[in-house]
Every structure is written in C-alpha cells, then in structure tokens.
Amino acid sequence: MAETTVTIREVAERAGVSVATVSRVVSGKGHVREETRARVKAAVQELGYRPSRMARSFRAQRSSFVGLLISDIENPFHTSLARAIEDLLYARGYSLLLCNTDEVLDRERTYLQFLADERAAGVICAPASESETSFHAVLAAGIPVVCVDRVARRTPVDSVRVNNVAAMRALTQHLLERGHQRIGFVGLDTTITSGRERFEAYLQTLREAGIDPDMSLVRLGKGVEAFGRQATFSLFEVSQPPTALITANNMLTLGALKALQQRGMRVPDDVALAAFDATPWLTLLTPRFVVAAQPIREMAETAVLMLMERIEGSAQPPREVLLEATLITDAVPHLTGTVRPLAYADNASNFDEKGGGA
Amino acid sequence: MAETTVTIREVAERAGVSVATVSRVVSGKGHVREETRARVKAAVQELGYRPSRMARSFRAQRSSFVGLLISDIENPFHTSLARAIEDLLYARGYSLLLCNTDEVLDRERTYLQFLADERAAGVICAPASESETSFHAVLAAGIPVVCVDRVARRTPVDSVRVNNVAAMRALTQHLLERGHQRIGFVGLDTTITSGRERFEAYLQTLREAGIDPDMSLVRLGKGVEAFGRQATFSLFEVSQPPTALITANNMLTLGALKALQQRGMRVPDDVALAAFDATPWLTLLTPRFVVAAQPIREMAETAVLMLMERIEGSAQPPREVLLEATLITDAVPHLTGTVRPLAYADNASNFDEKGGGA
DNA sequence: CTGAAAGCGCTAACAG
DNA sequence: CTGTTAGCGCTTTCAG
Numbered sequence: 001m002a003e004t005t006v007t008i009r010e011v012a013e014r015a016g017v018s019v020a021t022v023s024r025v026v027s028g029k030g031h032v033r034e035e036t037r038a039r040v041k042a043a044v045q046e047l048g049y050r051p052s053r054m055a056r057s058f059r060a061q062r063s064s065f066v067g068l069l070i071s072d073i074e075n076p077f078h079t080s081l082a083r084a085i086e087d088l089l090y091a092r093g094y095s096l097l098l099c100n101t102d103e104v105l106d107r108e109r110t111y112l113q114f115l116a117d118e119r120a121a122g123v124i125c126a127p128a129s130e131s132e133t134s135f136h137a138v139l140a141a142g143i144p145v146v147c148v149d150r151v152a153r154r155t156p157v158d159s160v161r162v163n164n165v166a167a168m169r170a171l172t173q174h175l176l177e178r179g180h181q182r183i184g185f186v187g188l189d190t191t192i193t194s195g196r197e198r199f200e201a202y203l204q205t206l207r208e209a210g211i212d213p214d215m216s217l218v219r220l221g222k223g224v225e226a227f228g229r230q231a232t233f234s235l236f237e238v239s240q241p242p243t244a245l246i247t248a249n250n251m252l253t254l255g256a257l258k259a260l261q262q263r264g265m266r267v268p269d270d271v272a273l274a275a276f277d278a279t280p281w282l283t284l285l286t287p288r289f290v291v292a293a294q295p296i297r298e299m300a301e302t303a304v305l306m307l308m309e310r311i312e313g314s315a316q317p318p319r320e321v322l323l324e325a326t327l328i329t330d331a332v333p334h335l336t337g338t339v340r341p342l343a344y345a346d347n348a349s350n351f352d353e354k355g356g357g358a
Numbered sequence: 359m360a361e362t363t364v365t366i367r368e369v370a371e372r373a374g375v376s377v378a379t380v381s382r383v384v385s386g387k388g389h390v391r392e393e394t395r396a397r398v399k400a401a402v403q404e405l406g407y408r409p410s411r412m413a414r415s416f417r418a419q420r421s422s423f424v425g426l427l428i429s430d431i432e433n434p435f436h437t438s439l440a441r442a443i444e445d446l447l448y449a450r451g452y453s454l455l456l457c458n459t460d461e462v463l464d465r466e467r468t469y470l471q472f473l474a475d476e477r478a479a480g481v482i483c484a485p486a487s488e489s490e491t492s493f494h495a496v497l498a499a500g501i502p503v504v505c506v507d508r509v510a511r512r513t514p515v516d517s518v519r520v521n522n523v524a525a526m527r528a529l530t531q532h533l534l535e536r537g538h539q540r541i542g543f544v545g546l547d548t549t550i551t552s553g554r555e556r557f558e559a560y561l562q563t564l565r566e567a568g569i570d571p572d573m574s575l576v577r578l579g580k581g582v583e584a585f586g587r588q589a590t591f592s593l594f595e596v597s598q599p600p601t602a603l604i605t606a607n608n609m610l611t612l613g614a615l616k617a618l619q620q621r622g623m624r625v626p627d628d629v630a631l632a633a634f635d636a637t638p639w640l641t642l643l644t645p646r647f648v649v650a651a652q653p654i655r656e657m658a659e660t661a662v663l664m665l666m667e668r669i670e671g672s673a674q675p676p677r678e679v680l681l682e683a684t685l686i687t688d689a690v691p692h693l694t695g696t697v698r699p700l701a702y703a704d705n706a707s708n709f710d711e712k713g714g715g716a
Numbered sequence: 717c718t719g720a721a722a723g724c725g726c727t728a729a730c731a732g
Numbered sequence: 733c734t735g736t737t738a739g740c741g742c743t744t745t746c747a748g
C-alpha cells in the first residue's frame with residue numbers, strides 16, 4: 001500500500017555515488033572499488049531497493065517472459081506440458097505467459113501479435129493449424145519461436161513432437177494382431193499436425209494389412225470430450241459397427257469411454273480400444289486397453305532447450321525433433337508391471353505421473 | 359527475422375506531424391483534426407506501426423498482466439480455475455502469468471517479489487500458507503491482490519473460496535446418515551485454509567453426532583496423489599479400520615481410489631467414500647460415492663471482478679466471499695439425473711465440465 | 717488543434 | 733575506478 005518505489009537515483013544519492021555505479025554494483029557488471037561497492041550495497045539494503053524489471057526490460061528491448069500458446073490448458077497433456085515448461089523456465093529466470101487459444105486461429109493471432117508487441121523473450125506454441133498459423137509478426141520482432149506437439153509450415157521454426165506415425169502404427173497394429181478388421185477411428189482434425197499424422201498412420205497401417213479403410217468408421221473433429229462422446233456414439237449406430245476403436249487423444253478417449261458406458265458396452269469384451277495418451281486416472285478404470293504414452297517431460301525439455309539456444313542467438317536452420325511414445329499394453333502398469341516400450345522407444349515411461357494428449 | 363521495429367517517431371516523420379499527435383491518434387486520447395488523423399492513420403498502416411507495449415507499460419509504471427500463483431497446475435481444480443481466469447482476463451485485455459508454487463513458501467515468495475518488481479497489474483493467489491504467506495512486497499508496490507480457494511491472514515486482502523465447512527459437513531453427514539461410525543479422513547495440511555476448514559468441519563460434525571473423533575483414522579498431508587494413496591493404504595493396515603472414508607480433494611481421491619483398488623476393496627461395498635471435488639472422469643468409475651463439487655467458474659469470475667475493482671482503485675475494506683458447493687450424491691449425474699444441490703446452494707453444478715480440488 | 721520537451725528507471729558508452 | 737550523459741518508446745503537461 002505504501003506505494004514506495006525506490007529508484008536507482010535514490011540509492012545513488014544515499015550512497016553518495018552516481019547512478020552508474022549503483023547500476024554496476026547491482027547488475028554485477030564492471031569493476032567497482034570494494035569500499036564503494038559496500039557503501040552501495042548498504043544503501044540498497046537500507047532503502048530496500050529493487051531494480052524495476054520493467055525499466056530493465058524496456059532498456060534491453062526484451063522482456064523476460066516466454067509465451068506459451070496452447071489450445072486448451074484443461075487437456076491434461078497440455079497441462080503437464082505447461083507444468084514442465086514453467087518449471088524449466090523458472091529455473092532459467094524466465095516466467096510463463098499462458099495463452100489459451102481454444103484452437104481458434106483468431107485468438108492465436110491476437111496472442112502472437114500481443115507477444116510481439118510485448119517483446120517477449122520467446123514463444124512456445126502448439127499451432128492451431130498446420131497451414132494457417134503464421135509466426136510472421138513475432139519473428140519480425142526478432143522473437144524466437146519453437147513449436148511443440150505440432151508444426152506450422154508457413155513459417156518454419158524449431159519443433160518437437162512425438163513420433164505420431166510410429167505410435168499410431170503400433171496402436172493399429174496391436175488391434176490388427178488381435179484379429180480386428182473393422183477398426184473405428186475417432187480422431188482430430190487433419191488441419192493440425194497430430195491429427196493428420198495420426199490419421200494417416202492409421203490408414204496406412206490398415207492398407208498395409210490389406211484392409212481398405214472404411215470411411216464410415218472414421219470421425220474427425222475437435223479433440224474435446226464432447227466430440228469424442230458424440231463421435232463414438234454415432235459409430236455404433238450404424239448397421240455394421242466396428243469391433244475395435246482407436247481414439248487419437250486423451251479427451252477423445254474420455255468421451256469415447258463415456259459413450260461406451262452409456263451404451264452399456266464393455267472394453268475389451270464388447271469392443272477393443274487403443275488410445276493415444278496416458279492419464280493418471282486410467283488405471284482406475286475397469287476397461288483395459290492399450291495406450292500410447294507421450295514423453296511429455298522430454299518434450300518440454302527439448303522445447304525449452306531449443307528456445308534458449310535461439311534466444312542466445314543461434315542461427316542454425318530450423319530443426320524438427322521427434323520423440324518416441326511408449327506403448328502400454330495394459331492400463332495398469334504399476335500393478336502388473338507389463339509396461340512394454342516400443343522397440344524403437346528409448347525413453348522411459350512417465351505414465352504414472354503425467355497425462356497425455358494433443 | 360526482419361528485426362523491424364517501427365517506432366512512433368518514424369510514423370510521425372512519415373505523416374509530417376509530431377510524435378505527440380501520433381500518440382493522440384493511436385491512443386485515442388485528445389482531439390486531433392480529422393484530416394491530420396487520417397494522415398497519421400495512413401502512415402501507421404503503411405509502416406505497420408504497433409505501439410510497444412513495453413514502452414507503454416514502462417511509461418504507465420504498470421504492466422498489463424496478472425500473476426496467478428497456484429500450488430499445482432496439474433491439479434484439475436487449479437487447471438480449471440486457471441483456464442477460467444485466463445479467459446476472463448483475456449476479455450479484459452490482461453494476460454496471465456502462470457506461477458506454479460508447488461506449495462513451497464520460498465518459491466511463492468520469489469514469485470511475489472518478481473511480480474512486484476515487474477509491476478504486475480494484479481495478483482490472484484492461492485496462498486501456500488494461511489499464516490506465513492505475505493503479500494507485503496506486492497502490496498507495497500501498489501499491486502492489488504485477491505486470494506482464491508484459500509486466505510492469507512498476515513496481509514488481509516479480498517478473497518473467494520468455497521464454503522468448506524458447509525460442504526464437508528454435508529459429506530460427513532451423508533456418511534453418518536448411512537450408519538457409519540468409523541469414518542477415515544484423508545486431508546490436507548491444516549496450514550492451508552481449505553485443509554484446516556475441511557478437517558475442522560469433519561471433526562465438528564462427528565462431535566455433534568456424539569462421536570469422539572479417532573485420530574488414528576486421520577491422515578493429513580500434501581494434496582497429491584502419492585500422499586492420498588499412501589495415507590489410504592495405511593488407514594486399512596490398522597486393527598480397527600474405518601468403514602467409510604472422506605478425501606479432502608481430487609488428488610487425494612485419486613490416490614485413495616488407487617490404494618483401495620490395490621487392496622481389492624470395492625466402493626461402496628467394502629468401504630463407503632465421500633470426496634471433495636468433482637472431476638470429468640468420475641463417471642467412468644465403477645466405484646460410486648458422494649462428491650462435493652466446487653463452483654469453479656463462479657469462483658474465477660468473482661476473483662477477477664474483485665481484482666478489477668481494486669485495479670480501478672477501489673479502497674473498500676477487504677471482502678471475504680464464500681460460494682456454496684454442490685453435493686452430487688451419485689457420481690453419474692448426467693446419466694441418472696440425481697444431482698441434488700445442497701439446500702443452501704444457489705449455484706448450478708458444472709460437474710460435467712470442470713474438475714475440482716484444492 | 718498541434719508541437720516541443722520532459723521524463724518513467726535503467727544501462728552503456730564515453731570521458732575523466 | 734567512477735561520473736556524465738544520452739537515450740530505449742511512449743505519454744503528457746505546457747505553450748503556442
């Protein structure tokens with residue numbers, strides 16, 4: 001309430017030195033005689049001086065926070081990602097500006113413009129559209145961008161995501177091996193990378209198994225619970241319903257499970273299920289199914305590392321990093337110990353700690 | 359890439375006016391002749407000028423973002439809260455700085471100091487400790503603070519939270535009415551408001567029913583899954599295990615359910631359960647139990663509204679708002695329609711859309 | 717109605 | 733080693 005804002009000038013006067021000297025002491029740059037330094041430090045103490053980060057940022061023409069643009073923080077995958085990123089940024093002295101885009105291009109654009117206007121230190125983004133999203137504004141302001149979970153083609157930047165193709169291939173294969181021929185697919189719009197890649201991998205795997213994909217078994221839409229429920233419900237209203245189902249992210253899985261429950265169908269007895277993304281509550285369910293768990297922490301680490309390199313000036317050509325998912329064949333790994341990593345996966349499962357999704 | 363930063367001066371030169379005039383046009387303050395205004399607007403367009411928010415904030419000595427301090431963004435209750443708050447702030451032109459405190463006082467203090475140094479527009483905080491947390495630094499910088507979910511006694515500020523006492527009373531009563539006498543309690547540390555109030559309400563309700571609380575049936579700790587699991591497990595290792603269980607937040611419920619599952623105990627057959635907080639996946643479970651759902655959206659709205667009033671200069675004495683929880687007697691309200699609001703609740707349930715927790 | 721000028725708090729040359 | 737000074741981009745008196 002005191003509205004006390006001690007400035008560098010007051011400290012300088014108190015210590016009987018110039019503001020430059022105070023600045024040198026406080027920022028630790030440049031040499032200052034020990035005695036003078038002590039005097040300044042004393043003044044800083046007495047007055048309770050704290051340099052204004054605003055002034056600093058303004059001076060440096062760069063602020064100290066990173067914008068994180070994701071479609072839906074309530075998706076546990078995004079939550080875990082945000083959590084990990086926040087942690088890593090905090091350790092590096094940056095803070096996190098959370099931007100929920102709701103998968104709406106306009107909102108995404110507004111936020112990107114905002115971050116450009118704010119001279120953010122960097123941006124981490126899960127683009128709302130593979131083809132539409134543009135980082136032009138932010139890149140023009142000299143702000144580095146890293147994509148997570150998805151990529152944006154118009155303005156190539158560093159990116160990290162899971163190997164969607166391998167993971168979805170494994171899920172599909174899993175069902176095929178158990179004799180399923182009619183495999184329903186509840187997926188994400190193909191305008192986003194994860195949606196497109198997962199869907200294509202599903203189709204491709206079916207074709208390689210000599211099965212001609214039946215589009216009446218496919219539902220693509222927003223990766224939210226409501227769509228997952230509605231899509232799943234509709235899949236079983238047809239004359240020739242699927243015997244197995246694939247859900248392309250955790251929210252769709254949630255919706256699908258609710259739809260199946262509502263129809264009184266049991267998993268895997270009445271219908272088999274293979275799902276993208278692990279969530280903490282999976283092991284509580286009676287339905288048992290195979291799950292592809294994403295290496296969220298690793299993804300966050302890679303994103304932050306790449307961003308830091310860019311912030312420090314790296315001018316390498318954009319890199320595209322793919323991390324491997326882990327296949328969990330029974331949704332109770334910590335009870336049965338049946339975690340089976342994919343052959344090509346070299347990362348540990350963090351199943352029991354983190355959610356998943358895209 | 360282009361590093362293009364068009365400043366107000368360039369616009370002024372282009373339009374053949376002074377920077378003051380450009381400022382007036384751009385910010386819409388002060389009168390400018392229509393013709394001049396048009397000229398300036400044209401120049402703005404042509405150069406693609408965007409005022410630097412940093413400079414603006416610096417000038418105004420106040421930035422445009424609000425800090426949200428919560429202990430754990432991975433707790434669905436906090437996630438939903440953050441989501442709603444972000445939404446409401448966005449609509450008002452503010453952005454959200456996410457600060458995960460991990461319930462660690464030191465980290466909380468660091469973040470509060472940071473927000474003070476950054477001259478945040480405001481702070482919304484779920485304090486890590488009812489008695490320890492101090493907003494001194496941030497209040498001294500003239501930054502308004504609102505508490506959510508919990509309160510902090512050292513520096514009184516506006517606050518919103520659920521009526522913990524009424525809700526926990528109802529949960530306990532529910533079990534008592536069903537004849538349970540030995541009711542276990544897995545709760546939060548009493549150093550935080552929600553933990554203290556919920557625990558006290560439990561004790562009080564038992565006493566009023568003529569039951570002397572048995573402390574061997576009580577486990578208090580961090581509101582995380584691991585503790586919930588371990589605590590629950592230990593509750594049933596004793597000679598006289600409880601016949602019913604209360605969990606004081608969603609993470610504890612998750613842990614408790616896993617422990618019970620691991621022990622092969624069914625709910626409600628082997629043990630009855632009453633839980634604080636609703637989560638989207640509850641309806642998928644076979645275990646059925648009563649749940650107290652918090653009005654998250656309303657909580658967010660109240661917090662943001664109170665903060666806005668303070669930002670606009672309100673000097674009212676601090677207010678303490680209590681919102682009522684909704685009791686859900688069967689965890690499948692959308693299927694059975696058995697949602698039963700508490701008598702004193704006047705808010706609708708958002709059970710099916712939002713998580714819960716504290 | 718418009719321009720000139722004074723900073724907001726800080727850092728970084730540049731002198732001394 | 734330390735002080736002086738010139739801004740960073742913007743808003744806002746204060747004159748004209």
